[in-house]
Each structure stands twice: as structure tokens, then as C-alpha cells.
Amino acid sequence: MFIQQLVNGLILGSTYALIALGYTMVYGIIELINFAHGEIYMFGAFAGLLLVTVLKVPFFLAFFLAMALAALLGMTVEFLAYRPLRHSTRLAALISAIGASIFLQNLALLIMGAQPYTFPSPVEAKVYQTPFFTISRLEIIILIFSFLLMIALTLFIQRTKIGKAMRAVAQDKDTASLMGININQIITVTFAIGSALGAASGVMVGIYFRTVTFSMGLMPGLKGFVAAVLGGIGNIPGAMMGGILLGITETIGAAYISSQYRDAVAFALLIMVLLLKPTGLLGRPVQEKV
Amino acid sequence: MAVFDSIHLFLQELIGAYYMQLIILVGINTIMATSLNLIIGYTGQLSIGHAAFMSLGAYCSALVTLHLGFPFLLSLLCGALFAAIFGVIIGIPTLKLKGDYLAIATLGFGEIVRIVCLNLEITGGAMGLRGIPKKTNFVWVLLAVLFTVFILNRIIKSRIGRALVAIREDETAADSMGINSTYYKILCFGVGAFFAGLGGGLLAHYIRFLHPKTFDFMKSIEQLCMVVLGGLGNIWGSFVGATILTVAPEMLRSVADLRLLIYGLVLILMMRLRPQGILGEQTRLAPFFSQKIRNLLQKRTRTNT
Numbered sequence: 170m171f172i173q174q175l176v177n178g179l180i181l182g183s184t185y186a187l188i189a190l191g192y193t194m195v196y197g198i199i200e201l202i203n204f205a206h207g208e209i210y211m212f213g214a215f216a217g218l219l220l221v222t223v224l225k226v227p228f229f230l231a232f233f234l235a236m237a238l239a240a241l242l243g244m245t246v247e248f249l250a251y252r253p254l255r256h257s258t259r260l261a262a263l264i265s266a267i268g269a270s271i272f273l274q275n276l277a278l279l280i281m282g283a284q285p286y287t288f289p290s291p292v293e294a295k296v297y298q299t300p301f302f303t304i305s306r307l308e309i310i311i312l313i314f315s316f317l318l319m320i321a322l323t324l325f326i327q328r329t330k331i332g333k334a335m336r337a338v339a340q341d342k343d344t345a346s347l348m349g350i351n352i353n354q355i356i357t358v359t360f361a362i363g364s365a366l367g368a369a370s371g372v373m374v375g376i377y378f379r380t381v382t383f384s385m386g387l388m389p390g391l392k393g394f395v396a397a398v399l400g401g402i403g404n405i406p407g408a409m410m411g412g413i414l415l416g417i418t419e420t421i422g423a424a425y426i427s428s429q430y431r432d433a434v435a436f437a438l439l440i441m442v443l444l445l446k447p448t449g450l451l452g453r454p455v456q457e458k459v
Numbered sequence: 460m461a462v463f464d465s466i467h468l469f470l471q472e473l474i475g476a477y478y479m480q481l482i483i484l485v486g487i488n489t490i491m492a493t494s495l496n497l498i499i500g501y502t503g504q505l506s507i508g509h510a511a512f513m514s515l516g517a518y519c520s521a522l523v524t525l526h527l528g529f530p531f532l533l534s535l536l537c538g539a540l541f542a543a544i545f546g547v548i549i550g551i552p553t554l555k556l557k558g559d560y561l562a563i564a565t566l567g568f569g570e571i572v573r574i575v576c577l578n579l580e581i582t583g584g585a586m587g588l589r590g591i592p593k594k595t596n597f598v599w600v601l602l603a604v605l606f607t608v609f610i611l612n613r614i615i616k617s618r619i620g621r622a623l624v625a626i627r628e629d630e631t632a633a634d635s636m637g638i639n640s641t642y643y644k645i646l647c648f649g650v651g652a653f654f655a656g657l658g659g660g661l662l663a664h665y666i667r668f669l670h671p672k673t674f675d676f677m678k679s680i681e682q683l684c685m686v687v688l689g690g691l692g693n694i695w696g697s698f699v700g701a702t703i704l705t706v707a708p709e710m711l712r713s714v715a716d717l718r719l720l721i722y723g724l725v726l727i728l729m730m731r732l733r734p735q736g737i738l739g740e741q742t743r744l745a746p747f748f749s750q751k752i753r754n755l756l757q758k759r760t761r762t763n764t
Binding site for chain 1: 500510552553555557559560562563564567578592680687691710716717719720723724726729734
């Protein structure tokens with residue numbers, strides 16, 4: 170029973186981790202809470218759904234196309250709503266992000282309507298029994314895809330030139346630009362990658378829970394943000410860890426405390442971690458310069 | 460309080476029930492926005508859980524009216540104090556956090572309050588709390604707004620207010636000047652929560668039905684937008700912001716489907732064109748205009764020479 174909950178939590182947590190990565194990467198570079206990220210996740214789910222049901226694109230291809238489309242949307246949002254505010258106060262950028270979120274959510278409502286859509290299942294339902302837990306084929310696929318994406322991201326950031334530039338910009342924007350790094354380009358790339366990961370999570374959750382609605386981005390958006398803060402916002406391994414920790418805590422909380430309080434458990438965990446370690450689990454304490 | 464009722468009815472007869480409702484909502488939102496402005500605009504603490512304090516005040520005052528039969532004023536006071544107590548309890552540990560970490564902690568607190576209200580029996584759970592007597596009227600709201608603005612104005616213009624602004628400008632410098640920043644931040648949270656609770660109590664006895672969904676995350680965001688739209692650190696600005704964001708959705712009813720779409724767009728454009736808010740930090744209108752005139756005159760003299 171306990172191991173079963175751990176496995177369920179791991180699956181849920183890996184989708185949170187993908188969302189959290191988008192938040193944490195953007196925050197690490199421009200210190201903005203990208204409130205529209207939950208909407209990008211929703212957009213990804215819709216894009217995947219429409220590609221599969223209307224255009225009859227094969228699942229595997231639709232998954233990556235949805236990621237690409239979401240990356241495009243993320244770059245557009247950045248260009249229109251955040252870039253003009255690069256040099257204004259952080260609160261102004263935050264409000265702009267909230268505006269973008271409200272706009273995108275209601276655009277989806279206008280186009281797709283309020284009814285939930287059902288995602289067709291990509292693989293035939295098959296459940297594997299092991300002595301300790303049961304897991305479906307779909308769940309295995311979700312786990313593999315999430316972890317592959319996370320490994321790919323880590324390799325990208327650690328091994329490529331753009332990844333190196335991203336780390337440099339996150340560390341010190343001015344110095345990075347003196348070294349010949351095109352800051353705007355790096356920020357665009359960051360938004361594109363973050364949005365693509367969010368959309369991947371959106372498609373997988375859409376398939377897993379079989380429903381896609383215009384408002385599906387709100388709660389996972391908040392949870393993804395919570396996961397990012399748990400791990401220490403701006404910290405990429407932290408976001409992965411935070412997401413998985415959040416997913417496991419939530420499922421175990423729902424199973425052993427009360428399923429009605431499952432969301433409250435997630436937020437209570439957040440507040441407790443923040444009180445004990447104000448910069449998150451892996452976050453470095455900020456040195457205050459006077 | 461029959462006098463209040465008759466004044467209310469007389470005015471309602473004069474302007475119609477619809478506009479009366481709008482005015483009352485503007486009043487309640489003004490209380491919410493000004494109290495939030497004390498926390499965000501003056502003290503510089505980003506709180507995105509203000510609706511939680513509102514819901515605590517709303518539920519508490521509604522419950523003491525329903526179960527204990529308290530008179531209206533006393534139940535409002537109960538709600539406000541209940542919210543204030545929570546403001547202090549939440550403030551003590553979380554105000555050690557800075558900036559975005561504080562924001563996310565207040566967000567988490569807001570969600571916890573909402574979920575607890577959704578599952579408790581006494582709050583009616585997902586069914587909502589019904590049958591609250593209608594006691595809020597125009598006069599009560601007007602008095603509450605005046606009381607809120609008066610008290611906040613006194614706080615801001617006092618030693619406390621200057622300490623709060625000092626914390627906003629530079630907490631380390633304020634600390635080194637002997638300002639006990641933790642004490643003042645908790646005080647400001649308590650006062651902000653008190654008035655949020657007052658607004659909640661008024662709302663509860665006006666709409667007569669409470670549901671946790673009324674006080675969700677978007678409500679806190681809406682209140683934040685009112686503060687920023689009007690101008691941070693400007694009490695009158697919050698009044699302007701609350702008025703616009705209460706009235707504008709009503710004006711946009713003719714384009715019902717596009718309403719929130721436009722709302723989102725306006726927020727983005729507003730931040731781009733006038734990020735300091737409509738009134739900015741200018742507290743008085745007169746100097747604002749005299750400055751404009753002076754600029755105009757200067758321009759003219761420059762062109763003359």
C-alpha cells in the first residue's frame with residue numbers, strides 16, 4: 170500500500186517537476202514569477218488534443234509538435250508582455266504576467282468553450298502487477314518520458330554552449346553581456362525550453378487523467394510554482410526534486426490524512442519548508458550587500 | 460439602526476438597486492485595496508493572500524450572527540479581529556521571508572484557508588454558508604470606508620507609517636536606524652488583515668451567501684491589481700483602482716465573452732504604459748496638476764527665448 174502510494178506520487182511528481190522547471194529557469198534568469206506558465210501547460214494539452222483528434226497526427230509526433238507550439242507561444246508571451254518591462258519594477262512585470270495568464274485562459278475559454286474534452290488513450294490499457302505495487306503501461310511511459318526530458322535538459326544546460334550561456338546569464342547578466350552573450354536571445358531560449366517542458370507535462374496529464382479543460386492550468390501552475398520554491402527557486406535540480414517531493418507528499422497525504430485536504434497538504438509542506446529553510450531545500454542563502 | 464436603513468432605501472429609490480449594489484461593492488473593494496496597499500505599497504511586503512483574511516472575517520462574522528445572534532457592529536468587529544489574529548499568527552513566522560518567498564507563503568496560506576473552509580462542517584463546506592441576514596447597507600459601507608481610510612491615513616502619517624516606508628525602502632538601513640522591522644511588519648500585517656476582515660464581514664452580510672470559491676486565488680490577484688492599478692503607496696489610488704476594477708467589468712457586460720480577455724489585456728498595457736499606476740505615488744492631486752502647469756509654462760518660456 171505504502172509503496173503503491175510512493176509510485177503514484179512519483180508519477181504525479183514527475184509531471185509537477187516538468188512544470189516547476191519552466192518556473193525555475195525563467196526565475197533564475199529574469200527573477201520573474203511567470204504566472205502565465207500554467208496557461209502554457211493548458212495550451213500544450215489542448216494543442217496535443219487537437220493534433221491527435223482533429224488532424225489525426227500520430228501520438229508520438231503530436232507530443233513533440235505540442236511542445237514546439239507551446240515553445241512558440243512562450244516566446245510570444247515573453248516578447249509581448251515581459252520584454253517591454255525588462256527595466257521596470259518586478260511588481261509591474263508580475264502584474265503583466267498575471268494579465269497574460271488571465272488573457273490566455275479566457276482566450277481558451279472563448280475558442281474551446283467551458284466543457285471538458287476527453288483525450289483518447291494512446292496505448293491500450295494494460296496493468297502490470299508486481300508483488301509490491303501495480304503500474305499501468307501509460308504510467309510507465311509517463312515516467313520514462315519525464316525522466317528522459319529531465320536528463321536531456323540537464324545535459325543541454327551542462328554540456329552545450331547555449332546552456333553555458335544560460336548559466337552565465339543567470340549568474341550575472343551584466344558580466345555575461347560584456348562577454349558577448351546576447352541576453353535577449355538567451356531569455357527567449359529559456360522561455361522556449363520552459364514552455365516546451367510545461368506543454369509536455371500538460372499533454373501527459375491530459376492523457377493520464379483523460380480530461381482537458383480551459384481552467385486546468387491554474388492548480389498545476391500553482392503546484393509547479395510551489396515545487397520550484399520547495400527546491401529553491403532558480404535551481405534546476407531543486408525543481409526536479411521539489412516536484413517529485415511534492416507529488417509524493419500529496420499522494421501520501423491524500424491516502425493517510427484525508428483526500429479532501431490533498432491540496433492543503435501540498436501548501437502546508439511549502440510553508441513548513443520555507444520556515445525551516447527560507448530559500449528552499451537546495452537554494453543557496455542570499456548574501457545581502459549593504 | 461432604522462435610520463441607516465431608511466437613508467439606504469431613500470438613496471436606492473433615487474439611483475436604482477443596480478447602481479446601489481455597484482456603489483456598495485466599490486466601497487467594500489476600497490476597504491480591501493487600501494488595507495492591502497498598507498502591506499504592499501507602504502511596507503513593500505508582497506502579499507498575495509489578502510482574500511484569505513477577507514474570508515476569515517466573512518465566515519467569522521457570519522457565523523457569530525447566525526449562531527450567537529450578535530448585533531451587526533459586534534459581528535463585524537469579531538470578524539475583523541479574528542482576521543487580525545490570523546494576520547499576526549501568520550505574520551510572525553512568515554515575515555522572516557523576503558520578496559517572492561513571502562508572496563508564495565501568503566499564497567499557500569490563502570489556499571489552505573480556502574481548502575479548510577471547503578471541508579469544515581461549520582462553514583457549510585462545498586454547499587456554502589446560506590441564510591446570512593442582510594444587514595449591510597450604504598450607510599454602513601460608507602462609515603466603514605471612512606473609518607478605514609481615516610485610520611490608515613493616521614497610521615501612514617505617523618511615526619509608524621514612516622517606519623513602514625523606511626522598511627520598504629531599505630530594510631537593512633531601517634534596522635540599523637533602530638527600527639524594529641519585524642515588529643512593524645507584523646503590526647502592518649495585523650492592521651491589514653483587520654480591515655480585510657472588516658470588508659469580508661460587510662460582504663458576507665450583503666451577498667448573504669458565502670462559498671470558499673468567492674475567496675480564491677483570483678480574488679487576491681484582483682485586489683492586488685486594484686492596488687497596483689491605482690498606484691502603490693497611495694491610499695486615494697487604491698480607491699481609484701477599486702472603483703475602476705469594480706465598475707469596468709460591469710461596463711463590459713455587453714461584450715460578456717470578451718470581458719476577462721480585455722481585463723487581462725488592460726493589465727498588460729497598463730504596466731507597459733504607466734507602471735506606477737494611475738495616480739502614482741503622488742498623494743495629493745493639487746501638486747500633481749501644479750507640476751503639470753509649471754512644466755507647460757517652462758516649455759513655453761523655453762520656446763519664447
